[in-house]
Structure formats: C-alpha cells, structure tokens
Amino acid sequence: xxxxxxxxxxxxxxxxxxxxxxxxxxxxxxxxxxxxxxxxxxxxxxxxxxxxxxxxxxxxxxxxxxxxxxxxxxxxxxxxxxxxxxxxxxxxxxxxxxxxxxxxxxxxxxxxxxxxxxxxxxxxxxxxxxxxxxxxxxxxxxxxxxxxxxxxxxxxxxxxxxxxxxxxxxxxxxxxxxxxxxxxxxxxxxxxxxxxxxxxxxxxxxxxxxxxxxxxxxxxxxxxxxxxxxxxxxxxxxxxxxxxxxxxxxxxxxxxxxxxxxxxxxxxxxxxxxxxxxxxxxxxxxxxxxxxxxxxxxxxxxxxxxxxxxxxxxxxxxxxxxxxxxxxxxxxxxxxxxxxxxxxxxxxxxxxxxxxxxxxxxxxxxxxxxxxxxxxxxxxxxxxxxxxxxxxxxxxxxxxxxxxxxxxxx
Amino acid sequence: xxxxxxxxxxxxxxxxxxxxxxxxxxxxxxxxxxxxxxxxxxxxxxxxxxxxxxxxxxxxxxxxxxxxxxxxxxxxxxxxxxxxxxxxxxxxxxxxxxxxxxxxxxxxxxxxxxxxxxxxxxxxxxxxxxxxxxxxxxxxxxxxxxxxxxxxxxxxxxxxxxxxxxxxxxxxxxxxxxxxxxxxxxxxxxxxxxxxxxxxxxxxxxxxxxxxxxxxxxxxxxxxxxxxxxxxxxxxxxxxxxxxxxxxxxxxxxxxxxxxxxxxxxxxxxxxxxxxxxxxxxxxxxxxxxxxxxxxxxxxxxxxxxxxxxxxxxxxxxxxxxxxxxxxxxxxxxxxxxxxxxxxxx
Numbered sequence: 001x002x003x004x005x006x007x008x009x010x011x012x013x014x015x016x017x018x019x020x021x022x023x024x025x026x027x028x029x030x031x032x033x034x035x036x037x038x039x040x041x042x043x044x045x046x047x048x049x050x051x052x053x054x055x056x057x058x059x060x061x062x063x064x065x066x067x068x069x070x071x072x073x074x075x076x077x078x079x080x081x082x083x084x085x086x087x088x089x090x091x092x093x094x095x096x097x098x099x100x101x102x103x104x105x106x107x108x109x110x111x112x113x114x115x116x117x118x119x120x121x122x123x124x125x126x127x128x129x130x131x132x133x134x135x136x137x138x139x140x141x142x143x144x145x146x147x148x149x150x151x152x153x154x155x156x157x158x159x160x161x162x163x164x165x166x167x168x169x170x171x172x173x174x175x176x177x178x179x180x181x182x183x184x185x186x187x188x189x190x191x192x193x194x195x196x197x198x199x200x201x202x203x204x205x206x207x208x209x210x211x212x213x214x215x216x217x218x219x220x221x222x223x224x225x226x227x228x229x230x231x232x233x234x235x236x237x238x239x240x241x242x243x244x245x246x247x248x249x250x251x252x253x254x255x256x257x258x259x260x261x262x263x264x265x266x267x268x269x270x271x272x273x274x275x276x277x278x279x280x281x282x283x284x285x286x287x288x289x290x291x292x293x294x295x296x297x298x299x300x301x302x303x304x305x306x307x308x309x310x311x312x313x314x315x316x317x318x319x320x321x322x323x324x325x326x327x328x329x330x331x332x333x334x335x336x337x338x339x340x341x342x343x344x345x346x347x348x349x350x351x352x353x354x355x356x357x358x359x360x361x362x363x364x365x366x367x368x369x370x371x372x373x374x375x376x377x378x379x380x381x382x383x384x385x386x387x388x389x390x391x392x393x394x395x396x397x398x399x400x401x402x403x404x405x406x407x408x409x410x
Numbered sequence: 411x412x413x414x415x416x417x418x419x420x421x422x423x424x425x426x427x428x429x430x431x432x433x434x435x436x437x438x439x440x441x442x443x444x445x446x447x448x449x450x451x452x453x454x455x456x457x458x459x460x461x462x463x464x465x466x467x468x469x470x471x472x473x474x475x476x477x478x479x480x481x482x483x484x485x486x487x488x489x490x491x492x493x494x495x496x497x498x499x500x501x502x503x504x505x506x507x508x509x510x511x512x513x514x515x516x517x518x519x520x521x522x523x524x525x526x527x528x529x530x531x532x533x534x535x536x537x538x539x540x541x542x543x544x545x546x547x548x549x550x551x552x553x554x555x556x557x558x559x560x561x562x563x564x565x566x567x568x569x570x571x572x573x574x575x576x577x578x579x580x581x582x583x584x585x586x587x588x589x590x591x592x593x594x595x596x597x598x599x600x601x602x603x604x605x606x607x608x609x610x611x612x613x614x615x616x617x618x619x620x621x622x623x624x625x626x627x628x629x630x631x632x633x634x635x636x637x638x639x640x641x642x643x644x645x646x647x648x649x650x651x652x653x654x655x656x657x658x659x660x661x662x663x664x665x666x667x668x669x670x671x672x673x674x675x676x677x678x679x680x681x682x683x684x685x686x687x688x689x690x691x692x693x694x695x696x697x698x699x700x701x702x703x704x705x706x707x708x709x710x711x712x713x714x715x716x717x718x719x720x721x722x723x724x725x726x727x728x729x730x731x732x733x734x735x736x737x738x739x740x741x742x743x744x745x746x747x748x749x750x751x752x753x754x755x756x
Contacts, residue, residue: 066713086458091717094449096471121454121468128459180699203453205467230611231590233699246591295460337459360458365449365469368717376710379699380522383613394522401494405721407446407474407485 022049022320023108027313031300032068033083035060038130038257038334039298042083045321054313064088072097077303080314085298086361087368089118089126094365098125098301104315111323113339118299120363128299129322130334132257133358134177134190135293135349136283141276142169142250150278154194154220154285154292157251161227164250173250174227175243178382179236185374186294187253191217193359194285194292205366205408207396210389216286218381218388225382233382245270253282253293256350260332263346279345281352291353294361297337366408373399435731442491442724444484447477484721491725498729499523524707525726529733531701534617536685536737539624544677546625547632548670552662554633555640566637573630581694584623588695616700623691628684632677639670675741682737687730704730 031046033039043058050056059079061067065088071078072092082092092098100123105112109127118126136151143150146167148160157174164173177183192199197213200206225232229243241258243249245268254262259279265271282293300318302311327336335347343351361367373395381391403409450473457463478484493500506519520526550569557565572580587594588609599607609615643666651661689705692698698706704726711723 066718094469094471096475115459117457118459119455119457119463120466121452121456131459179696181696200467202465203467205451229590230606230608234610234696236696295458297459354460358460360460362466363456363458364466365451366467372710372717376524376698383699386522397495398524401496402717402719402722404494405445405491405719406717407449408451410448 022054022316024049024051024054024313024316026053027055027307027310028080029054029056029310029314029317030079031056031058031060031081031083031314031318032064032071032079033058033060033081033300034064034085034088034298035062036257038330039083041326041330041333042129042318042321045323045326046081046317049317049320054317056317065091068092069095069097072303072305075305076307076310077305080303080306080310081318082301082303083298084126084301086294086296086363087371089299089301090363090365090368092301093120093125093363097304099304099311100124101127101302101315104302104312107312108316108319111319111339113337116299116337116339118297118363126299126301127318127322128297128337130298131337131350131354132255132296132298132335133293133350133353134186134253134255134282135291135353136251136280137244137254137259137262138251138278138280139249139273139276140278142173145169150280151251151283152280153283154191154224157283158223158227160251161224165227170248170250172227172229172248174224175232175235175240175249175252176221176224176228177235177237177240177253177255178221178225178228178232179239180233180379181375182371183236183375184233184378184382185371187221188217188374188378189361189371190253190282190293191220191285193294194282194288194290195220196286196288196290199362199367199370200364205364205403207370207399209370210392210396214392215388218378218391220285222382222384222388233379245273247273256335256347256353259346259349279349281349281356282358284356290357290359293353293358295350295354295358296361366403366406369402369406369408370395370399373402435728438724438727440483441720442728443486443488443721445487445491445721446484447474447481448485450474450477487721491721492729495523496722497525497725499525524702525729528702528704528707531617531620532686532688532703532705532733535621535624535688535703536682538621539628539685540678540681542625543628543681544632544674546629547634547677548636550629550633551636551640552666554637566634569633570630572626573628573634575627577627577690578694580627581623581691584626585695588619610695610697613700616695616697620688620691620695620697620701623695624685624688627691628681631681631684635673635677636670639673640666643669675744679738679741683734686734686737704733 029046029049031043033043040060043060047056047058068082068088069091072082073095082098084092102124105124112127116128117124118128138150142164143160146160146163146169148163151157151160161173164170176187178187192213195213195217197217198208201208237255237258240252240254241261244252244262247270262268263274263277263279265274268274282291284290285292302314322338324338324340327338327341331342331344332346335350377394377398378391380386381388400409450470451467452470453465454468455463456466492498495502502523503520506516510516510519521530554562554565554569586592589595590599590608595609598609599605609619647665648661651665656664687705688703689709692701692703692706708723708726711719711726
C-alpha cells in the first residue's frame with residue numbers, strides 16, 4: 001500500500017512537471033503524420049507532454065495522405081494534429097478540415113518566427129518546422145579526374161556528364177528521380193520552376209504547360225536521361241541512393257533529407273564515395289536565375305472538428321515538440337526551420353537552394369491532379385515514343401478530364 | 411411446396427449475393443454516373459517559408475459545402491466519365507479514325523490513350539499467362555506424381571511456394587533480382603554478352619518479365635488442381651492401356667488428358683478471372699511506364715498524390731466487370747448448355 005502511494009505520488013509529481021513543461025492543463029492530443037525519422041523525433045517530444053490529464057497518441061504512417069481526409073472529416077475528428085507538407089495540406093484546405101491558428105499563435109506562439117507560418121488568404125493554416133528540396137550531390141573525385149568544374153547550371157551538368165563519359169570513367173554518370181509516377185512528375189515540377197514556367201493560367205485551373213517553357217523543361221529532362229542508365233524510369237530516391245553508393249553515378253539530383261545517409265561514411269556502406277561527395281544547391285537551367293528545384297516544408301496543422309480545449313492542448317504540445325532545443329539536439333536529422341537552428345553540413349545545400357531564390361512547391365488546390373497527370377503521361381516522351389509537344393498535350397488532356405471530374409474545371 | 415422448399419434453400423444465398431455482389435455493383439454504377447460539384451475558387455495570398463507570398467487559388471469551402479449538402483451524391487454526369495479521354499475516349503477515337511496515316515498510326519495513337527494501353531496489357535497478360543500456366547501446371551503435376559512417395563510431400567510444398575508467397579512480396583523480390591545488379595539481371599547480361607541489357611528498360615522486356623512472373627505465380631494453382639485430379643485416374647484403364655501396348659505418352663494422351671479435361675474449364679475460369687485483375691506485379695516491378703492494367707488504373711485513381719477520383723475509379727471498375735463477364739461468357743455458355751442437355755435427358 002505504502003509503495004503504491006509513493007509510486008502514485010512520484011507519478012503525479014512527474015506528471016505535473018511534464019505538463020508544466022508543455023504548459024498544458026488538460027486535453028487530448030492525437031497526431032497523424034508521415035513516417036520518417038525527423039517526424040518521429042518531433043512526435044516523441046510531443047509524447048513527453050502526456051500526463052494524467054493530457055492524453056497524447058501518435059500514428060505515423062506513409063499512408064497518412066489517404067487517411068487524413070476521412071479521419072478529419074468526422075466530428076470530433078479522429079486526430080487533432082495533422083503533420084503535413086506543401087502537397088498534403090491541400091486536400092485538408094480544400095475541404096475546410098483545418099482551423100486558422102492565428103488566435104492560438106497570439107496566445108502561445110510568441111517564440112515562432114514569421115517564416116514558419118504558412119499563411120493562406122491572411123490566415124495562418126500551418127506551422128512549418130522543417131524544409132526539404134532536391135539538390136545536387138556530386139563526386140568531387142570523379143569530376144576532378146574528368147577535369148570539370150563543379151556544375152552550377154544544368155547545361156554544366158550535361159557538359160560534365162559528357163566529359164566523364166568521354167574520359168571513360170563512367171558510361172552513365174547522371175541520375176535523377178525519374179521513376180514513372182510521382183517522382184517523375186516532381187522532377188518536371190523542379191525543372192519547370194527553374195525555367196520560369198507557370199503551371200496554371202493566372203486565376204484559373206486551366207493548365208499552362210503547353211508552351212516554350214514546358215517544351216524546354218522536357219527537352220532538358222530528356223537530354224539528362226541520355227546520360228543515365230537505360231532503366232532510368234525506375235529510379236526512385238532509394239534506388240538512386242543505392243546506385244550512387246555503389247559508385248555508378250557521379251552527379252545526381254537527390255532529396256536533401258537523405259544527405260546524412262549519403263555522406264556518413266560509417267553507415268553509408270561505401271566510405272570512399274561518402275568521403276568524395278559534395279552537396280550543392282540545385283542548379284539553374286536555361287539561363288534562369290533561380291534553382292530548378294521545388295522547396296518543400298513539413299509542418300503541423302490543427303483539425304477544425306475538435307474542441308477548442310483539445311486544439312489548444314495540441315498546439316501547445318506541438319510547439320513544445322518543435323522548440324529550439326529539439327533542433328539543437330538533432331542537428332543532422334533535418335533542415336529545421338525552427339528559430340535559432342545552426343545548419344550543419346547535411347542541411348547547407350537545401351538552405352543554399354532556398355537562399356538562391358528557389359520557389360515553393362505550389363499549394364494550389366488542383367496541383368495534385370496535374371502532378372498525377374504528369375507522372376502518368378510523360379513516360380512515353382521519356383522513352384522517345386512521342387514529341388515534347390505531344391506529351392504536354394497528353395498531360396493537359398488527362399489533367400482536364402480529372403479536373404472536370406473533381407469540379408475544378410467546368 | 412416444392413417451390414417453397416427450393417426458396418427456403420436458396421433464399422440465404424440470394425440474400426448474401428444481393429448484399430455482397432449486387433449492392434456493391436449497383437453502388438459503383440451510381441458512383442460512376444456522378445462527378446464532384448464545381449468547386450468555388452477564389453484568389454488569395456499564400457505565404458510559405460520559401461519564395462515569400464504569391465497569389466494562388468483557394469477553394470471557398472463554405473460555398474462548396476452548401477453545394478454538397480444540397481446534392482450529396484455530386485453532380486449527375488451521365489456517361490460523361492465513361493466516354494472521357496481517360497476511359498473509352500469516344501471523341502478521341504472518332505478523331506483518330508477520321509484523320510490518320512494508316513492502320514499503324516491508328517493503333518499507335520489509340521495505344522497512347524490510357525484506357526486502351528491498360529486494356530492491351532491486361533488482355534495480353536490474361537491470354538498468355540492462362541494457357542501457359544495450365545500446360546505448365548499439368549506437366550508439373552505429372553512430374554510430381556512420378557516422384558517417390560517419401561519425397562512427394564516436400565516436392566509438393568516447394569512447387570506450391572510461388573502461389574503461397576503474397577503476390578506483392580513475390581513480385582518485389584523478383585523485381586530486385588531482375589535489376590542490373592540482381593542475380594537474374596546480371597546473369598542475363600553475361601549470357602547474352604550485352605552489358606546494356608536491362609529487363610526494366612524496354613516495354614517488350616518489361617512485358618516479358620511480367621508475363622513470366624505471372625506464369626511462375628499461377629502455375630502452382632493449375633498444378634495442385636491437376637495433381638488432385640491425377641489421383642482419381644482409374645488405374646484399371648491405365649493398366650489395360652499398358653496391356654494394349656500404349657507407351658507413357660499414349661497413356662497420357664488417351665487416358666489421363668480426357669479424364670482431366672473437365673478440370674481445364676474450371677482452372678481456366680479461375681485463372682482468367684485472376685489474371686484479368688493483374689495489379690501487384692505492376693506495382694512491385696514499378697512497371698507503369700511500360701505496362702499498366704485496368705486494376706492499376708483504378709489503383710492510380712484512388713492513390714493519387716492527394717486527390718481521389720472516385721467517379722473515374724468507379725467507371726473503370728464497371729468496365730472491368732463488363733470485361734470479366736465477356737471473358738467468362740464462353741465457359742458460362744458451355745456450362746449452361748450442358749446443364750440444359752442434362753435436363754432434357756432426365
């Protein structure tokens with residue numbers, strides 16, 4: 001009995017400390033998010049806010065995009081917090097499933113930097129805590145052997161690839177995430193942003209890719225693919241990492257969040273390649289001034305269909321989970337957008353890409369449909385079965401059909 | 411009275427069939443005839459950590475919600491979804507037929523349309539995998555029957571393995587093996603003395619890989635049914651055939667095959683249905699650049715980057731259902747005819 005009392009007392013003391021640290025009196029915090037390391041660091045921190053009066057549950061899954069809309073549509077919502085990115089926030093916004101955060105920021109968010117706030121139509125809809133982008137990884141040893149300077153434009157990349165091939169060092173020195181589907185479309189978006197292209201006619205959901213910028217984008221993607229292995233339409237980010245660490249690739253356009261896995265010689269499995277790897281900002285293209293890369297953020301949003309008490313508890317728990325100490329303790333885990341974060345080697349290139357003026361992946365409501373159409377319809381062009389103009393016409397036709405079905409076009 | 415007894419016996423299964431077959435089909439038909447309401451769009455300023463603020467579209471959720479509440483099923487579109495470019499593409503086909511540079515151009519341009527591209531691979535896969543798996547299964551069954559009794563258990567288990575392995579996992583493992591660093595991919599490069607040979611690089615090789623995978627996966631099903639059938643081959647008929655001087659092949663040709671013939675219809679029915687809904691190998695082999703199927707088209711509609719196209723998926727499902735019905739028609743007709751004949755005789 002005595003032991004029990006002591007345990008209970010100690011437990012209560014801890015609970016008081018924990019909730020005091022997070023500043024939450026009571027409420028339920030239910031988090032849904034994508035499943036990768038940086039996010040689990042954040043959610044593990046959020047868990048420490050649990051106490052007798054504060055419940056914290058976490059569901060991290062790569063299927064979060066398919067769960068989130070139904071789970072947040074019901075009232076009360078299954079989750080109070082959705083961890084989202086540029087693209088996955090859109091369906092929640094489209095259906096009005098997340099709440100404006102401005103009053104919560106006024107009450108609790110004095111330490112947030114304005115840069116973290118994702119604002120749509122004058123309302124803050126999400127708080128970003130990390131950034132990501134695809135950028136250049138290259139082998140300094142191979143470039144040196146071929147006698148080429150580090151590339152700063154995609155035209156340089158092509159010249160470097162030709163030099164490496166001509167010198168007989170590698171037959172297929174380039175790689176990009178060209179896997180048919182989502183990845184291929186993301187590469188198009190990257191390159192198209194660099195070309196200064198738009199995706200839609202201003203103020204409408206009409207596609208605006210059938211033009212010079214679109215053709216130039218595709219021709220550059222095709223020109224690069226001539227220096228990639230014949231199965232380049234199967235290169236996902238993971239596949240590309242394997243190729244690169246096997247020493248088969250000299251220059252690639254890889255995700256910034258995977259930098260640690262490439263340059264840490266102890267865990268990468270190929271210390272020589274890791275040692276020689278240089279991370280650099282995404283190159284510019286076609287004489288443009290901004291890097292050909294879309295910038296991504298990950299952040300959290302609070303469900304609309306939950307009580308104000310739970311919303312406040314969730315907001316405070318997530319602020320606690322993304323406080324500066326978390327970024328300082330895990331400097332290599334992500335490119336944190338948290339105030340006071342000192343960037344390390346692994347996040348320099350993402351930040352350099354951002355500093356050079358790269359644009360964010362569009363949060364337009366119909367972007368997801370265009371992305372899907374790009375992923376499915378560009379493969380024929382990449383295999384050389386049709387012209388760039390035909391491929392873009394196919395993309396636009398396919399997009400128009402799904403946009404009409406989804407109600408964006410009439 | 412007889413009718414009453416009959417009804418008493420079939421009523422539960424009729425009820426279950428309505429619940430689990432008729433209602434879902436009716437539901438996808440209804441779904442396929444509706445599309446989403448027009449979204450009310452407005453231009454607003456959007457700000458993110460990078461690139462500052464831009465003017466972008468946003469869905470006016472209050473206005474859109476009131477439209478939805480008025481008509482929760484969505485906007486009635488009739489056959490629009492069926493006829494649009496991503497499905498039957500009636501307008502596009504019409505344009506191709508009116509203005510083209512000969513049959514090759516017609517085929518190439520129709521193949522460029524997503525539905526027909528998916529249909530082409532689905533049919534090729536179904537009509538190659540089904541007969542080859544049946545023949546291969548038959549020979550595996552014959553082989554296993556010839557194995558000494560003690561070894562038979564393990565041999566049967568090994569032969570069944572490809573069918574036991576979850577298709578998604580089995581296909582993924584083979585996908586890795588067919589890479590240029592994988593054991594199959596690398597061996598083929600050595601055998602053909604061609605370092606540029608990549609099974610994933612061309613449509614033809616991808617189709618062959620997927621079809622070989624399908625045969626590998628489906629043969630055990632045919633095998634296990636034939637193996638069961640082989641146990642019932644009457645030994646006295648076989649023995650009299652032997653006395654008549656029939657060699658092993660003649661015994662198979664004139665005794666075993668006629669005895670197993672009815673099983674072929676059954677296996678063919680199951681394999682046709684299974685192969686027509688091919689999906690897992692396409693996903694696992696990341697083959698969508700070279701080969702898609704009707705089921706893959708449905709999957710792609712429901713697993714987009716963020717949006718789910720329910721009407722599109724429902725329309726493809728209805729078209730797939732019609733496709734399965736057409737495929738099974740010959741064997742169903744045959745069953746019906748033999749049923750009628752038997753009825754006439756008795």
